[in-house]
Amino acid sequence: MTQVAEPTTATSTPTARVQHWIGGKRVAGASGRSGPVYNPATGDIAREVDFASVEEVNDAVQAAKAAFPAWRATSISKRTEILFRMRDLVDQHRAEIAAYLTAEHGKVPADALGEVARGLENLEFATGIPHLLKGGFSEQVSTGVDVYQIRQPLGVVAGITPFNFPAMVPMWMFANAIACGNAFILKPSEKDPSASVYVAELWREAGLPDGVFNVLHGDKVAVDAILGHPDIAAVSFVGSTPVARYIYEHATAAGKRCQALGGAKNHMVVLPDADIGMAADAAVSAAYGSAGERCMAISVVAAVGDVADPLIEAIKERLPKVRVGPGSDPRAEMGPLITREHRDKVASYLESGPQQGAELVVDGREHPLYRDGKGFFLGVSLLDRVTPEMDCYRNEVFGPVLEIVRVPDYPEAVQLVNDNPYGNGVAIFTRDGGAARQFQFDVNVGMVGVNVPIPVPVAYYSFGGWKSSLFGDLHMYGPEGIQFYTRGKVVTSRWPDPGTSKVDLGFPHTR
16 A cells, blocks of 8 residues: 555654656755745744646646546546545545644644545545436437437546635645546645645546646746637636636636636524524624635625514624634634734624624634734624625625624515625525525525525535636536536438448438
8 A cells, every 4th residue: 555644743844845746756946936834823924835837737737637547547447446536535545634633733633634525425426427427328319320419528637726625625626527537627726735745646546647746836937828828628616706707708818618716704583483592603603614714615694674683682692602713723613824924804794894884892802812812813793784895895805703694574685685795695585495495596695505505516416606606607516526527429420221222412410
């Protein structure tokens, strides 16, 4: 069995480097450029990550391009065998992968393990590739003529993934891409890159041929090289809306297939008949888990009518019980934010919100770890009486700040959600089945939860928002992921009997 390197701990020396993975091995960066990787809980630089040059991107593309023909020709049974081994290795090494997430992202261990578990679902889905790639067959569409459709891989494909889910989101992409017979290049976030290289080592142990999975680290130089490279057929992306739009425009302009998932402003509509305790528990869990750094986090509660005051009081009662701390504290429920700059940007909304008329109910800047700690901590925060004109509402805060918008009735709640430029996820809390059914019909959002605050689909459905939360036609992972990483080919065949052919200049038709 191949030895897989153990995770580097958060106390690593600053000289430790995270290298690329090209052609089945670690490759030191040759560009001379690198970036710091912080331990968000301490504020210290834990290691450096190499940044790829245009030439190094091309090296990875050529390694993938060379590996693609043999991988495409590999039987589906053999591919499935490797996928099952990879699934088992990820399962066996959950704790090691989660340790990277805690060390570089700041997630508390329970949250990090949950991320690995949700990523693992996508590998499990991809093991069903023999069924997922089945085509269709129509016999005798014309005399002696049969027609059938097959799905074939695209070639070399790339994924550009965000800092907030450094294990799960790559698995959304590479599990299906590789299962379909493509070669894959991953450009993870430079803020927490180590888990990706660890996963590459697991792929090698699972028996994946060298070059089928590659990891490139870097910044805009690497991204632009991926978008413009003529040998990359498709690009998947998850990140902010401005960058998603940039990725989509440049990838499609270069003739590539592209799915680019952008930002979110997820609302949780609470109707007057809702269970107040259940809704408050859900709002706190969904707003502050992973320090609010989730694209499906609830950032706005639309409190309808008379439910506002008791709901806000219930949420407020729960907030002092949320334990904020480093992942090394087994009691911690919420860790730090990813960088000091991002933490300070999130905290700025606690200043601008009240200046623009909001009521600051709970101020996370009062937490001791914000005031006196060296890490990138911000305590849980609550803003009431927010309106759509305020900066905190118009922007994706992406931190532990929950906003309350008071609306008088159901129609205005729906209008609030539908008027928002984002359309990623939404939830409704009610005891009324008719209201819930009407809501799922009315709301212009890609993923809807009914008494479920974070409606991330299971792996055999597909993940994707609407409006400015998605650029492209196909959602990510699940059945639409298979469609994205393959293209259909229709074959029309005839095996005529000797002597039956003749010249016929008429347009073919079925008879």
